[in-house]
Amino acid sequence: DAKTTQPPSMDCAEGRAANLPCNHSTISGNEYVYWYRQIHSQGPQYIIHGLKNNETNEMASLIITEDRKSSTLILPHATLRDTAVYYCILLPLDSNYQLIWGAGTKLIIKP
Amino acid sequence: DAEITQSPRHKITETGRQVTLACHQTWNHNNMFWYRQDLGHGLRLIHYSYGVQDTNKGEVSDGYSVSRSNTEDLPLTLESAASSQTSVYFCASSARAISSYNEQFFGPGTRLTVL
Numbered sequence: 001d002a003k004t005t006q007p008p009s010m011d012c013a014e015g016r017a018a019n020l021p022c023n024h025s026t027i028s029g030n031e032y033v034y035w036y037r038q039i040h041s042q043g044p045q046y047i048i049h050g051l052k053n054n055e056t057n058e059m060a061s062l063i064i065t066e067d068r069k070s071s072t073l074i075l076p077h078a079t080l081r082d083t084a085v086y087y088c089i090l091l092p093l094d095s096n097y098q099l100i101w102g103a104g105t106k107l108i109i110k111p
Numbered sequence: 112d113a114e115i116t117q118s119p120r121h122k123i124t125e126t127g128r129q130v131t132l133a134c135h136q137t138w139n140h141n142n143m144f145w146y147r148q149d150l151g152h153g154l155r156l157i158h159y160s161y162g163v164q165d166t167n168k169g170e171v172s173d174g175y176s177v178s179r180s181n182t183e184d185l186p187l188t189l190e191s192a193a194s195s196q197t198s199v200y201f202c203a204s205s206a207r208a209i210s211s212y213n214e215q216f217f218g219p220g221t222r223l224t225v226l
Binding site: 032034043045046049087091098100101102103104 | 151152155170
């Protein structure tokens with residue numbers, strides 16, 4: 001079973017920042033937080049990942065709380081093309097690298 | 112540009128038939144994965160491979176098999192297709208087998224219907 005909890009759906013206005021929460025209250029010290037997204041009918045796409053520190057790349061920012069029990073993915077200027085299902089996934093350091101996928105959050109960007 | 116392709120993109124078959132789904136990547140990645148995705152759900156891992164001649168069972172491996180004879184290909188075989196295997200199948204590959212960087216690149220998917 002997925003060890004993360006995400007809201008099933010969210011809306012965001014085009015041009016605004018989209019903030020997607022993820023709860024992982026049982027996270028252990030050696031687990032990374034990964035985010036992927038899946039645009040309708042396509043294969044998933046990697047977005048970003050982190051362990052303890054906040055991370056930023058050309059697609060998004062990842063904010064992890066100090067106790068690591070939750071995180072937020074931020075899309076700074078959402079566009080219609082960001083409409084997708086967003087998955088928050090934990091990956092243990094000593095795992096066999098299997099991503100365990102939950103149901104994700106359906107993000108709808110509205111014009 | 113490097114890519115990962117799957118074929119066929121759509122397949123309709125009958126119960127009991129053997130079906131093979133192809134996955135080919137030109138990233139030269141050692142790690143390859145097969146997932147299935149049922150309507151409205153996340154992906155579930157079927158099989159994975161960390162290199163030539165290496166294969167491992169995932170969460171939902173019953174009824175499926177894979178073989179890895181070269182770096183580029185990981186075909187997925189349904190030995191005797193069942194209606195419960197109607198799903199969308201995704202192949203993925205990754206360069207590194209470490210948790211600190213495990214970006215997986217996904218193919219476009221194969222939609223399989225078993226009648």
